[in-house]
Amino acid sequence: MQTKHVLEMKNIEKDYYGNKVLKGINLSVKAGEIHALVGENGAGKSTLMNIIFGMPVIHSTGGFNGEVLFDEKPVAVKSPKDAMDLGIGMVHQEFMLLPGFTITENIKLNREITKQNALSRIFGPSLKTLDVNEMRKDAQKALDTIGMGVDDWVPIAGLPVGYMQFVEIAREIDKKNIKLLVFDEPTAVLTESEADKLLDSMKKLAAKGIGILFITHRLDEVLAVADSITVMRDGENVGSISPEEATVEKIAQMMVGRKIERLIVKEAEKNKSEEILLSIKDLKVNMPGEKVKGIDLDIKKGEILGIGGLAGQGKIGIANGIMGLHETTGEVYKNGVKLELNNPKRAIINKLAFVSEDRRGVGLLLDTSIEMNIVMTSMQIQDKFLNTVLSFKMKDDKGIRGWADKMVKELDIRCVGPTQYTRRLSGGNQQKVCIARALTLDPDILFVSEPTRGIDIGAKKLVLDLLIKLNKEMGMTIVMTSSELGELRSICDRIAIVYEGKLEGILSPLDSDVDFGLMMAGEYHAHARGAV
Amino acid sequence: MKKLWQNLIDKYGYPKVSITLMLIILCIIAIIQKQDMSGLLKDSMVRMGMNGILVLAMVPCIISGTGLNFGLSLGIICGILAGCISVELNLTGYKAFFTAVFISIPFSVVVGYLYGWLLNRVKGDEMTVGTYLGFSMVSLMSIGWLLMPFKSPEMIWAIGGKGLRTTIALSDRFAKILDNMVAVPLSGHLLPIGTLIFLGFCCTLMWLFLKSKTGVAMTAAGDNPRFAYASGINVNKQRMIGVILSTMLGGIGILVYAQSFGFLQLYQSPLMMPFGAIAAILIGGATAKKAKISHVISGLILFQALLTISLPVINKMMPEGNLSEVIRIIVSNGVILYALTKVGGND
Known part of the structure; x- marks a missing residue:
């Protein structure tokens, strides 16, 4: 018997104001299958999810081209509610839970089981009494399904982070008609053992015939649970591979691999010196969402140093921390002199300058x-x-x-x-x-964070050219943080990759795609060891 | 026609255009009713001079990012206190007025500092907190006025011999001192140019301040605190400076008001004063985040002229009893209400 497809997306195209972000994506998820979707930031995964859920942002920007089949019938999902009615559930990366409510209340929110009482008979259904017992039974059942041993009446506030993720899942599977469940980087905030538990429960759910779309950056997880793998890059699917033939290296290469356009022609070791201008020792930055957990890094005079890594791994925190915008500990030496941290004024007096990633929020007086x-x-x-x-x-x-x-x-x-x-x-x-x-x-050192975020392609090139010009003609030392690896590889002399708040390694822009892919996924050292 | 209207709104903002229209209509009715136009002009100018500095006091507060200064009553109380001290010292003329101004400044600085300290702890709710702080302080000072050891018989209650009166006449002290400094006669009325010159002087000082290094830092802190922080500007300090300046101008403003009015009003009178000043600057085109000296001036002209002219016009239309007083309250509060709906600007 052929398993039927829960979700089929055919030739999906989407552009934002002429900027193509999806270029003909095909994706199909079978019932009872765990389908992993991997790709760098900006590969188009979120846009694809937004299309599945009929998010308003898609329709307000002109809709999309292509066909979506759900349960082998063409559907037009116009709003998240449509998606829910069809039986599509989503486990969010950030928890969408009400902290003051109990687990049961969160699971049953807006789908409460109610019973009649005297008032509701007169004034209508909005005054019905909650059937707490039934609700708790349902909630407990959902919790048991995913193997979570916690009482259903505990309030969300105070639960460990890992548990919250499970409550989100329980909420989705409690919806009776659920057929497809999307996990958007569910393990990003979990510890290893919690993540293992989550993967287990994903398998259990799949065994019940629910199709699962699993978005993640962690390649070992993909290999551990996925039944099929789709790799996206720059709005295209680069390919699908079966887990049997996939290896971490292979996926990494598919994720990153692209034509690298070096803007700097390899010229005779230009103004490169070995003199260390800024030395960072055990830098820890408490920046929400971009925590840096102890980084040692030397910045050489006259170079363009790239700092790369996936979103949320802490690369953005480095420059923000050195410039004193977020609480920072550690030591930073400039020309051997220790700099005072947590003080933007001192940082500027010490000839450091910063172009913030949050252009409209921090960078400009609008x-x-x-x-x-x-x-x-x-x-x-x-x-x-x-x-x-x-x-x-x-x-x-x-x-x-x-x-x-x-x-x-x-x-x-x-x-x-x-x-x-x-x-x-x-x-x-x-x-x-x-x-x-x-x-x-x-400045002596210019920190530039996400210089091309949110600007169109033509302007991107202008900004990058400008940075090269500053570096070459004025000999300015530039530290550029960017989520776009291609951009870093096109202009930087060295690229430091940050993973989970720590320095994973420093690569040359000409190093192989595999190395970049592995480092971004935090697998570089594990595999290097494996090779030895 | 529709396009012209749209252009006007884009350029000057909805409040300014609609209030101007209303003012023009009132003027036309006044002319038809054969009102004493030069008298109305003089009254309007008196009111502009009286309220000018109180409106100007909104500027540093808005620019430093603490929003409209609903707690202006604090500065007003400082000014009144200084005025009482000047009377107690038995001074007269210019000496009395300027002594009062100088005495008010240290009071305002201290009070402004405490007020600013509080506002820096309630970021985002400055306007609500300011309103109620103003209300509470007015009430607290109502007790204060009774208990303070003033001795001058001009000021204390005739019966009992203790506590300040609700209204203190300044006719022998510094009433009309600025108004009459330069007074230009116009068909039987004296235009209070002196007060307007004083207002112009204060506006110029403020304008210069906004061009100074500190003024520029304050603007940045108000426009985008995160930008300011990243640029090494101490945002809380700039907000503090804004609040202190505003409180100081409130103190000076009430003294200018009192000299023109001829009385110092104590107890509950400072309660609603911030609202008039806020309405004026909002009608002038300012928002809770942006204000310029030009907003002060155009707002003053529109708001005060509207109040002055509407009263006799409506009075003539409805001569019954004291209905006009009711109408005055409706008009002024109505304009304040309308202006407050425009706090966030036009978007």
Whole structure:
């Protein structure tokens, strides 16, 4: 007997404002199968999930092309509610639970079992009494199914993180008609033993005939449970392999492999020196979602150092920590002198400059002119662009305008004039304003986080070219953090890969895709050892 | 026509355009009713001068990111206290007024510091907390006015000989001192240009301050605190400076108000004063996050002219009893209500 497909997606295409993110994806999940979907950040996995769930973001941006079959019937999922009615469940990466409610209440939220009482007979069903006993029975059953030995009346607040994940799952399987369950990186926050338990319960669920779509970065988990594997990269499926023939190396290579376009032509060891400009020792940064758990790293003078890794592994935290934006411990030496941490002002005085990954939140004064954005930090910290009038420090309008004009011209910021508000600029031009502000500080080291996030492809190249120009012509040391490996490999001299808040290793941009893939998945050392 | 309307709204914002229209309609009715137009002009200018600095006091608060200063009553109380001390010292004329101003400043700085300290602990709820802090302090000071050891017979209750009166006449002290400094006659009325000059002077100082290094840092801290922090600006300190400046201007503002009005009003009178000032600056086009000196001036003109002109116009339309007083309250509170719905700007 042929197993039927729970979900089939045929030739799915989706673009956001002309930017193609899915280029003809085919995906099919059979009933009772665990189907793993792997890919880097930005490969298009979330967009695909949004399509499955009919998220509003898809429809508000013009819908998608292609066909979705559910239970072998074509369906049009217009909203998350449609998806739920069809029997599609989702276990979220961030927990969508109400902390003050008990497990039962969370599982049964908005699907409560009710019974009639006197009032509800008169005033209608919204006044029905909750049938707590039935609800608890159901909840306990769901909890037992996934093998979670916890009482159903315990409030969510105070449960260990791992348990919350299980409650989410219990909630989904308690829905009677559930046919397809999507796990979006469920193990990201779990400890190893919790993760094992989760994988076990996934197998149990699959055995009951529920189709499971398992999105993850952890390749060993994929190998452990998946019945079939689909690898996505840049909005295409690169291929499907069966777990028998798959190895961690193979998947890693498929995930990362791409044509690398080196923007820097390998020229004779340019201004590279071995002099260490900044030395980071045991850096720990408490940045929510991007925790750094002890990193040692040396930054050489005149290089472009890339910091890569998957989202949430802590790569973003490094620059934020050194610049004093989040609570940091550890030691940072610049030219052998120890820097004071947790103090943005000291960091700037010590000639470090930072272009934040959160352009609109941290990087810009949106309702302030371009020129004031460019000179603000320098004016406040270095007392530049000021005139002294009767011993009062007044801003030097003429000097500011002159410098802003120069920056606008040099960095090619497309704007109406230096007094335009930055809110009205495009992403790429906003990024240039941020870079201009950092350059105004005349830094020794420029930290750039996610410089191309949220800007279109043409502008991306301009920003990267700009960074290369700064490095080559001004000899500026640049530390670039990016989720896009291709970008790092196109301009960096060395690339440090961060995994789970620690340095996994440093690679040359010309190293093999396998090495990059393994390092990003945190498997590099395990496999290196295995080879020996 | 529709396009012109849209352009006007885009350029000046909805409140400004609609209030201007209302004002124009009122003016036309006033002319038809043959009201004393130069009298109305003089009254409007008096009110603008009286309230000007209180409105200006909103600017540093908004710019530093603490929102509209609903707790302006704190500064007003400091100003009143200084005014009482000046009377107690038996000063008259310019000396009395400027002494009061100078005495008010240290009070305002201390009170503003404490107020700012509180506001830095309730980020996001500054306006609600400010309102109720203002209310509580007005009530607390109602006891204070009774207990403070003032001796001057001009100020204390005639019967019992203790505690300050609710209204203290300044006619022998510094009433009209700024109004009459430069007074320009216009068909039988004296226009209070002196007060307006003083207001202009204060506005200029504020404008200069906003161009200084500290002023620029304050603007940045108010516009985007996270940006400011990343730029090494001490956001809490900038907010503190904004609140202290605002409180100081509140103190000076009430003294200017009192000299023009001719009386110091104690007890419950500072309670609702912040609302008028807030309404004026909002109508001028400011929001809880953005304010300019031009908003102060245009808001003052629109709000105060509207209040001044609407009263006699409505009075003539409905001459019954004290209905006009009721109407005045409805109009002023209505405008305040309307302005408050525009706190977040037009989006």
